[in-house]
Amino acid sequence: MPYVEYTRYDEPSKSPTETAQQIEEMRRQRAVAKKSTALSQPPPQPPNVVPVENILSRVVHYKPKNAVRPLRMVPHECGPQCRRSDVLPLKDLRTYNPLTKPLLSGWERQLIRYKANKIVMYRAPCGRRLRDMPELHRYLRLTGSDMAVDLFDFSPTTHCLAEFVLNNCIIGKKDLSHGKEMVPVPCVNYYDSSLPEFCSYNTERTPTAGVPLNLDPDFLCGCDCEDDCEDKSKCSCWKMTLEGARTIGMEGDVGYVYRRLPEPLPSGIYECNSRCKCRNTCLNRVAQHPLQLKLQVFKTDRRGWGIRALNDVPKGAFLCVYAGNLLTDATANLDGLNEGDEYLAELDYIEVVEAMKEDYEEDVPEALKENDQKTGSNESSEEEEESSEEEETKTKSSKDEDDEFRPSYVDVPLTFNKHLRTREKRKKEKQDNANVEIKKEKEKEIEKEVEKEEKKEIKKDADNENGDEDCITISDDEEVREPSRFSVQAGMDSKQLVSKHRSVRSYFGKDEACYIMDAKVQGNIGRYLNHSCCPNVFVQNVFVDTHDPRFPWVAFFASTHIRAGVELTWNYNYDVGSVPGKVLYCYCGANNCRGRLL
Missing domain, CATH: 3.30.890.10 (Methyl-cpg-binding Protein 2; Chain A)
Structure with missing residues (x-):
């Protein structure tokens, strides 16, 4: 007969630690995900990727x-x-x-x-x-x-004594300038075996056909200083720089400070030239000296060729100039379409300074002129009612009103609104009437005398305004605009207005435009400077061999202290969307990178 035998089996006792782990594991096995307020575990840190430059190079501090x-x-x-x-x-x-x-x-x-x-x-x-x-x-x-x-x-x-040293590279060149610079310009590439495209190295700018560059020293202004031009008030070259700075509202000690430029000067710097009697160590001779810093051209991963400093560069130190072929605007546009525009630099010194001058106004666009002429026809109903009331007031007191300025030779009369002036007079009359009813007879007589004197003064002012041909006051409900001058010419159409301000460039010719520096075929080390949205180099217009404002030198200076091995970059100042159908992305890697150049 079958039977069941019960035996006793004692499970091995578990330690308190194992029991706690089992309970914790059962608690974690949930059928529904629930949110937790516990601190999240930080993600694992990716391994540090060392740039290629740090692997193949180092900064060495020498001791003489x-x-x-x-x-x-x-x-x-x-x-x-x-x-x-x-x-x-x-x-x-x-x-x-x-x-x-x-x-x-x-x-x-x-x-x-x-x-x-x-x-x-x-x-x-x-x-x-x-x-x-x-x-x-x-x-x-x-x-x-x-x-x-x-x-x-x-x-x-x-x-x-710090110097950037490259351990090894795939290909290199000892001197790109072929001896044309005082300091060799080495070139290295540790990505591939390519070298920079062919370029005729030249340290000076070369004018092409149609560029009237006059380098005659007789047209220069020189100084006779013997103190290295330390006293800026006595040096004629320094005076030109200071006078130019005053035109844009910059006063004080501007320009070079012991041959370093701490900040850019938009009005330009006039250096001592061949007609000056000062020595080569003059404090106003900086950009005209050849290259002195040790710079290196190197291949970047995504931005072509760039320049790095092999030694520390102090703030404000002169780096190099931008040299190339001087082209006319038409030639530059044609060459840019056929051969590329990545090495074109516009010499827009005149336009930059004129835009910064105090009280400078550009010519009024045609669209704004048409809007101003249509102002009288597009008035609101309230303005029409006020104008009708003004006409009634005008019939009562014609002496207090100003006559409108209507040139007989203009086809369409210019309509000037005077609502603001009439409204102020009406308010004043109401206040006077209220005061007359409240005050005593003696005060009434005094007020009448005061009113008569005020009317006489207003009449005199009105007569003076009507007699002034150079100043016209135009008033409306929203703003008061006073043109500084209105010049009238015989046979002038109503849509043509003569501007008081005339660009300096127009004095050189009717069709004069900005000239372009092209460093694609011929140039110096400045052509390899890359763009950055957070640059460490700024550009400065300098006049050395000519004082013609159309042809300044384009010089580069350090905007901050630059350590050895750091790439030199400047802001190209491209207008995004200025070239239709062309998009150029920015890979500078700065925190404030715009993402696009064009």
């Missing part, structure tokens, strides 16, 4: 070997005897970083920490310490040194 140190300071009067003769001449150091040239010529740069601050001082070869640019410039003049002040920098953030 066997450098001549300054002498021990002994009280003396500084003069030409303080110059050292046991150092290399400055011309033999042209391939070095400009900031290292003094350190190789017997100078010493000291970084002093004082109360949590850093101060830079220079020790001259004779042992004297110099604390700032004025002292340095005074010392260089006393000793007759051939060094300029832009070879020194008193900013503690600048590392004069």
Whole structure:
């Protein structure tokens, strides 16, 4: 007979930790997802992707070997005897970083920490310490040194001996300028084996057919300064720069500050030229000097070729100019359609300055002229009622009204609204009537006398306004506009208005337009500067070999301190949508990137 035998089975006892884990696992197994207020776990961080530039390059801080140190300071009067003769001449150091040239010529740069601050001082070869640019410039003049002040920098953030070094690359070229620059311009590519497209390297601009560039020095204004043009009030070249700055409302110390430009000057800078008697170390000779900084052309991943600084660049330092072929506007448009417009730069100095001048007005567009002429016919019903009331008032007191200015030779009479003036007079009359009823007889007599005097003054003002041919007051319900001048010519049509302001460019010819600098076929290192929505370089118009406002030099300056290895970029200032059917995206990578260039 079958039977069931019960046996006792004791499960192994679980530890409290295992029991708690089992309960927690059962709690997590839910049939319905529920929201939780618990803090979310941060996502796993992606592995740091090191750019190619950081893998193949580094910044090295050199230390000059066997450098001549300054002498021990002994009280003396500084003069030409303080110059050292046991150092290399400055011309033999042209391939070095400009900031290292003094350190190789017997100078010493000291970084002093004082109360949590850093101060830079220079020790001259004779042992004297110099604390700032004025002292340095005074010392260089006393000793007759051939060094300029832009070879020194008193900013503690600048590392004069730092240099960007590239470990290896796929292909490179030692000098793109082929010896035309004082400093070699190397070119590297670590993405592929391509080199920049062919370009005839030239450091000067070349005028083409139809460009009237006059470089005759007899048309220049020169100075006879002997103090390196330090006194701006006595230098004739500095005066031209200061007078131009006043036209746009800029006063004070503008332009170069010890051969550095801290901020752009839209009105332009007039440098000393071949007619000036000042030395080569003049404080007003900057952009005319050849390339001194060590720059490198390199291949970028998405933006073609670019330029980087191999050494630290102080703020306001001069970088290079933009050279190429000077073209007329018509030629540039034709070449741009056939060969591309990526290297075209417009010389619009005149238009930029005129737009910034105080009280400058552009010519009124034709659309606005038509709207102004249609103002009288498009008035509202309220304005018509007010005009009828004005006519009634005009019949009662014709002496208080101003006659309308209606030239007999204009086909359609110009309609001027005077609602605002009449309304003010009506309000004044009502107030006077109310005061007459309230006040006493004596006050009435006084008020009548006052009213008579006011009417006489109003009549005189009206007569003066009618007699003034250069000023017409136009009033309506919304705004009061007073044209500064209205010139009338014989046979002038009613739709033609003569503007008071005339562009300077129109004085050079009827069909004169902006000239274009094209660096596609011929140019210098400036053609490789890329665009950025957050640039570290700004452009400045400079006049050197001509004072013709149509042909300024296009010079580039550092807008901030640039460390070694950083790419140099400037803002192209393209108008998005200005070229129909052409879209150009921006890959600068800045936080404020617009996304598009065109």
